Amino acid sequence: MQLSEILQDFLALTQDAVCIGFRRPDEPTAELVYVNDGFCELFGYSREDLIGKPVNIIHDPDQWDEYVASIAPKFASGAKHFRQNARCLHSEGHTFWTTMSFFVVEDEDKGGRYSCAVFHNISDLVDREREAERALAERSQLLVEKDRTYSELLDTQTRLLSAMNAYPSPFVIYDKDMRLVVCNTAYQQSMSTRPDAIKPGMHVRDAMNEAFDSGRMIIPPEGREKFLDKLLSSNRVVLLNEQLELAGDIHHKVLRSKAKNGDWVIIRLDITELVRQKRHAEETQARLLSAIGAYPAPFCIYDDKLNLVVWNAEYAAALTEDPHDLQAGMSLTDTMRVGLSNDRFPEARGREEAWLAQFVKSREDTLLVEDMELDGDRHHRVLRSYSSNGDLVVVRLDTTELVRQRRDLEMTQSRLVSAINAFPDPFAIYDRDLNLLTWNPAFVSTLTDNPADVWVGMNVDDVLRLAVNNGHIPAAKGRENDWISEYNTPEMPSKKMEELEFDNDMHYRIIRSRSENGEVVVLRLNITESVRQRRALEKYAKRLEEANQQITHKALHDQLTGLGNRRFLSEKFEELSRRRKIEGGELAALHIDLDRFKQINDTIGHAAGDHVLIDVADRIRANVGPQDVVARIGGDEFVILLWLPGESDRPQKMADALLEDLFQPSFFRDRKCRFGASIGISQTPLAEESDLLTNSDVALYKAKRAGRGQVAVFSQSDIEEMRRTKALADDIMRALEDSEFLPYYQPQIAANTGEVVGIEALARWKHPTKGILAPDHFLPVASDLNVVADIDQVIFEKAIAECEGAFSDLKHLPSLSFNVSAKRIQFEEITKIGRIAASYSGEVAFELLETIFLEEESDAFMMQLDLLRDMGITLEVDDFGSGRASIVALQKIAPDRLKIDRRLIVPIEEGNSAARLVKSIIEIGVALGIDITAEGVETKEQARILTELGAERLQGYYFSRPLNLPDLCTYLQEGLDLRVIGWK
Structure with missing residues (x-):
């Protein structure tokens, strides 16, 4: 895509400050290729000052690394649109905050990318802008604390959402208008086959329609609209407990509670197995009644008031000839009177009333129950009673299915109890009289250290007293009885939600709900972190207020050194x-x-x-x-x-x-x-x-x-010098873009054989008008521009590629050595260096200046060097003798080769002090197992002396000046003139 197209696409979107940067694949930082008037006005530059400059010219250098760290992953992920805040630098030196809206376009032709950014100044209000600029450092620190606080709050919310999604039963919150606020995955799956169909903001009617449409919920007989109208009616909404049938014979118990802000909290418990068991039990009961009716022995059931409930034909026949004489609800006395009136009890003849009184009085002695287990996991219940004639009657009922269902129900109940016990927050259930029924360990731990202090049937008043007496309620300390009286009021169970502080600065949100049978379910959610975060925010607000009161003084001084800052300097300059x-x-x-x-x-x-x-x-x-x-x-x-x-x-x-x-x-x-x-x-x-x-x-x-x-x-002449330097800097940046830097090669000769055993790749600039330029024409300015590492990388990649192809016919490939800046060693991707170096079949060596190589041997730097060695790259110390290297440092780093600085070679003569100095260096290298290269050899006599002193390699104009690749190939093909090595 052309730059003009990008401008047309983006400049039409805004009239604010806009710039476009272009980053090449081999550059760490993009450069500005376009800015509009609004951008120049915002930053105080002219277009000429900005075009071609790296984008960090407008960024606060103190915040640059942090900015790059936050934005690089977005570029790396291929994001095309995103927003980022950053602290920017005005041309006058003051900083201000902006928000940048990015639009990224890949350049398919050049391989780089264009980034269009729209800047908005987000500094504080105009009347406080100056104070905010003075307190930039203080405000930055406070903003960091605020970000951390919000991050912690977000982390807590994320954990709560994760916990919700891990909860196996459907959970959802609707607002007072019955629009969905948040729900867990189980709720979404119970309402739709599409994961994204159930989402925040959806009305409950739409959610129910989605459940009907996706087949998750069965449309009731009265039709979906009447059902939904009834569901959303005022009477229906306030139901706290109801059952719901879903598709696939799935049944849920719906628990609703209403928050103080009007939100509806809904939990659906899966009671499918319980409903099926109940249905199965009812069916079993019907079968049992049918079986009882057909059972050949008498059978009957009386309720707890001794009124007749169920009986079979044999039982009726035992009392009367007319079955209609027995009616449901008849008392045991009246039933016996039917038998007496029909003369069914011979022993009662003549003393009916006395017999009847004795029979009724002894009813508890005349009924025995026994359960039996048979082989094959079969179960019978044996019921024994005395008939009117005194015979022992035994009725045996097959209760196998009932026993198995009871066992399954007990297992289900055990699982529920285990789940409750595993729940991290306190949970308890009270009966309608507020006597404790069940609880989990977390509930006990907030009351006492001894679990035996809590028992079934314990009244809520005793529960509160236990917590108070153990010092777990800070508000009750010193006034325990009064606090219990004030807290445990008749209205307390009806409070659906409240917050309560426990000891050790623990805070809980208590949520109560009442089931249909009157039981009260109490859940205490741990909101300690939320409360502490709220305190932190309040404390932060207080600190911010205090900071604003001190801003006038602090804004004029540097926090670290106590010296004045730029604003202070400006005011004092005016004075x-x-x-x-x-x-x-x-x-x-x-x-x-x-x-x-x-x-x-x-x-x-x-x-x-x-x-x-x-x-x-x-x-x-x-x-x-x-x-x-x-x-x-x-x-x-x-x-x-x-x-x-x-x-x-x-x-x-x-x-x-x-x-x-x-x-x-x-x-x-x-x-x-x-x-x-x-x-x-x-x-x-x-x-x-x-x-x-x-x-x-x-x-x-x-x-x-x-x-x-x-x-x-x-x-005054300095101004003109700066203009020339700027022109050269712009030319260097252009040359990098146009790939004008190329390698030249200077041979390295084996002192003993005269063979070419190595080649040093040197940077040259092929200027379009000035021809080939040596490094002294551009290196100082390139260092100021911080692009020496970029030039090194270009020379490295080109030389490797050229020499691998050019030397393929040679039996022994000469080693390739490169001058490498310290910055590239510290920050370049080592893997990339190794991959490129591996593409050359010969040895690859990195030459580092002695001062760079030995002054600060940090652990990170040493680790980088070890990685290079692991990749097969040898290390050389260049210009040795020009710095302050110590023998200890050489031993620690153990380079493969030392290159003696040319300034030590130039004055060398037979037996003079320069020769003795060079000899000492060579002897040090031999003692440490380090090879020696002498560079700057310009005469035959120098070559002879250095060979005799023990130098392994020689390099200099005496053998060859740096050559381009074609001349180097000719040099290698013709071979070194044996007369050149006649010093031997």
């Missing part, structure tokens, strides 16, 4: 400017930037970096006067403002003193932190007052270009 207008004199600005500070952070840690910054701030304070202004304006940047009553060399002297003072190392936890400083000075009238701070920054840049650890004074 000094007014003073100069009134009293005369001149103003001077010293811009200080620490050298190698980032390496301290990367190798020792940010705590060490903070320690160094505090130490530096103290050293600066020791070198300035009470009237001087000192501010920290960036991570490791400081500015000093001076008012000079007359001509004075005080700025130069102060800079020299600071340079010397800041060169001294700082000690952090017994570790030496080495750093330095570069200082830029600008002073009126040589610089305009309005440009004083800008020009001091220009001078600082000049000091760094001079080699760091320098003091530079601003002059």
